[in-house]
Every structure is written in structure tokens, then in C-alpha cells.
Amino acid sequence: MLMQNLQKIEPGWRPGIASIRERAEPGFGFPLSVEQANAAVAYSHDVEVYGEGEPSEYFYMVVSGAVRIYKVLVDGRRQVCAFHLRGDIFGVEADESHAFSAETITDCKIVLIKRSAVIARAEWDKEVARQLQTIVGCELKRVQAHVLLLIKTAKERVAEFLLEMARRVPPNQEVELPMSRQDIADYLGLTIETVSRTLTGLEKRDAIYLPNSRRVVLRDRGVLEMCGG
Amino acid sequence: MLMQNLQKIEPGWRPGIASIRERAEPGFGFPLSVEQANAAVAYSHDVEVYGEGEPSEYFYMVVSGAVRIYKVLVDGRRQVCAFHLRGDIFGVEADESHAFSAETITDCKIVLIKRSAVIARAEWDKEVARQLQTIVGCELKRVQAHVLLLIKTAKERVAEFLLEMARRVPPNQEVELPMSRQDIADYLGLTIETVSRTLTGLEKRDAIYLPNSRRVVLRDRGVLEMCGG
């Protein structure tokens, strides 16, 4: 039931933001209320999950793959607001309609949960209500951290991004970056050239190693943390 | 009583983002329990209301004056996350302790509401619970808007800031800016020199008029909106 599953959300790891990954592994059977959730849906890569302005019909949980949340400004610039990875819940917003768009980055499996059902249930089920609060609270913290990121220098933004990604994916030697340079640039408020140059610079300082453009090995976290403030 | 005092606050201008005025009108009682609120407290200017890391004991509502919410980074840079004006509620955060600090900018009158009492009441009073959600939701939207602001150019940031301030204060010819250039700069992620130059530039283009450094007349909103994206 929703209650049991969601109540596992919070306790104590440094949250990869809106994620219940840790508690859900390894079974990750995804229990969020069987009767309200459709089975996980398969999306292929670069496909819209929902669009800005659409009514907010579902909450979403990433079972596998990666999703980007973004907004395109009037002049065509795109701001990526978040990347969501396995275990992250997304699509929970303040209003009845989506303020941002969501697109798959890679092929994904995503569980959809009817928003109205969760909200109705939260009316009488305090535990569910509390969990909704927790999700919104995590989202708030995530966005606040993003603000603090965006006032920093390019080097700092890239370094912090790498540390953040490393924290969120299963602990491996290598960190896989599912998103393109353009995605990263739009998330960090930089151009792809600056992101690329900064990564190259970090590699030259032996802070990281780039076996290929989608993989990073963090060699010297000290240097990254120095950069990352 | 809280409700009565606050309902005198300026019926009917467009609310600042973190404000519940909208929903509270026309009674404007933050009905979160009159008996739990102390009377409005007077603070002088540049005084700490709460500090980063302190346990979150109260929610706050600005009755008069202006407050800045900020964080000082390890290297001494300061990021101002929000300005709160009359009618705004602040101090509502995701965790039990404050992630940011709050300081008065001007002399202020602030109503304090015991957080624990509000939360306890929200347990059984659906209306209060709903309002808490609304406050957090507004805060989320505010921070999301801040992210979108920070990726823009200096001109755009300053123009958008002016429009935002004009929207939040009582509709007058002149907009009073209670905060210093340094505050504005730290909010916009710029230096004071850049803020100053940008304002001068806007004045030269007849978009604004600066009778003095704390007042702005918006002469040509078209130009500002052009800038502000």
C-alpha cells in the first residue's frame, strides 16, 4: 500500500533529492499502491512525459532510465531544472497544471500514480499526507540548492554537478552521465563549450578521468570539492 | 488578535509570491490559530530574526518592513534567496531547522506563530493543513522563478527584479526599494557595480527614473519586459 511504501522515503541518507531509491533497493518492486498505480510504463528516449501547462494528472516515479525536467523560455533558451534518476519521484508541483515539461533522456520505465487518488487518500490517511509533504519538501530543497549552484563560477558548477551525480548513482568507480553536454549546460546555465572545456580542464588537473563523453571517473574529490565550494 | 490585525493589511494589491494574501482575502486572517500567535514583535533594522541551522521554532509574518533571507557560503559570498515584504510569510522550510538566515532590512513588525502549534493543529484541522501546503507550494514556485532569473543576463535580471518589486508593493507611481544595492546584487547573483550600471543604463534608455537610490519610477514597462524576457 502506498502508506507502507512511502513511509520509507526519508530516513537518513543524503537524499539524491526526490529519491526513495535506497530504501526501495534491491527489490525495488515499486509498491506505491498497486490499485492506484498502473504498471510501469516503458518510454523510449527523448519522448515527452508531460508538457508545460498540461493538467497534472499523475505523479511519476522513475524505475529505470533518466528524465529531464525543463522549460523553454520565450527566446528559445532552455533551462533544465532537474534530472531524475531511478527511484526519483517527479511531477509533483504546486499547481494543478505542470509548470515545466518532462522528457525521457534514455529509454525509461516509469510508474504513473493518479494524482487525484493520492490526494484523495491523503485526506484521511495522515501517513500519505505526510509523505506528500516530504516529497514537496525535498523538491524545495533541491531547487534551493540549484539556486546556490547558479551563482557560482563555471568550474564550481561543473565540479558540484559531478559530485552530485556521483552521490546519486550506485557507488561505482565510474559515474555514468545519461544526459548530453547540452543537457548539462542547460542545467548549469552554461554553454556546451564551457562545460566541455571545464571538464577537459578538470581532467588535465587529474581531478577526473573521462574514458568517454558519457563516463566520468572521479579521481580527486578534494580538487572537485575545492572547486565546488 | 492576529486575524484582525493582519486583515487591515492593504486589501487588494497583487501578492508577493510567498504570501497567502490571495487565498486569505478578504478576511486576510492567517487563520492558523489566533491564540497561538504572540502579538506582532518590533525588530529594528539589520537584526537577525533567525540564523542558519537554528531549530525552526516559529513561522513568521511580516506586518511592516522588509526582511532578507540569505545564506553565506564558505568563501564569504552571500546569496540572498528572498526578500519578504508586508503580508509575506517566511520561515517555513522543509526541515526542522533553518537552512537559511533571516535578517530585517528595515525596522519591522513581525508576527510569530509557534510552528509546533500550527503543525499540531494541522493534524486535525484540514483547513490549516491545506494552508500550510499552499505556503510551501508558493515558496517552491518562488524559488523556481529565482532559478529562471539566475540564468539570464544582468540586464534581464535587474529588469525582472524591478517588475517583481513593482508587483509586490502597493501600486504607486514610485517603487520603494527597501534593500541596498548589495542586497539586490546578492539576490541577483551580480556585483553591486553591475547592478548600479544596469540601473543607470535603464534610466538612460528612459525605461526608469531614479529620483534617488532607494526609489524607482517605472516609466516604460515595455522596455523592462523586453529585457526581462
Place this chain on the structure above:
DNA sequence: CGGATTCTTGAATTTTATCAAGGATTGTGG
């Protein structure tokens, strides 16, 4: 009035974006 603070302005420097091109990788069809 005088001193301190804040704001503005100018010049030089640094950072980042833009423009341009070459290299690497990926996916497709033969």
C-alpha cells in the same frame, strides 16, 4: 559640519559566450 557608508562611474582584467571548424561517436542502409 565631518566622517562613514553607500552609490556611481571609469579603466583594466577575467570569465564566459559566440563563431567556426575539426574529430569522435553513433546509427543506418547497403
Place this chain on the structure above:
DNA sequence: CCACAATCCTTGATAAAATTCAAGAATCCG
């Protein structure tokens, strides 16, 4: 499986934007 096209990534040169350093003007406060 290879060749080719398309896309993505990197690198270089130049330009634009914003910061830094410096100094002068305005404002505030005692």
C-alpha cells in the same frame, strides 16, 4: 560488417559580458 551521414563533443580564436580594482560623488548619521 563496412561506409556514410548525422549528431555530438572538443578545441581554437574572437567578442561580449561581467568582475575587479580604483576613485570620486552622494547620502546618512551623529
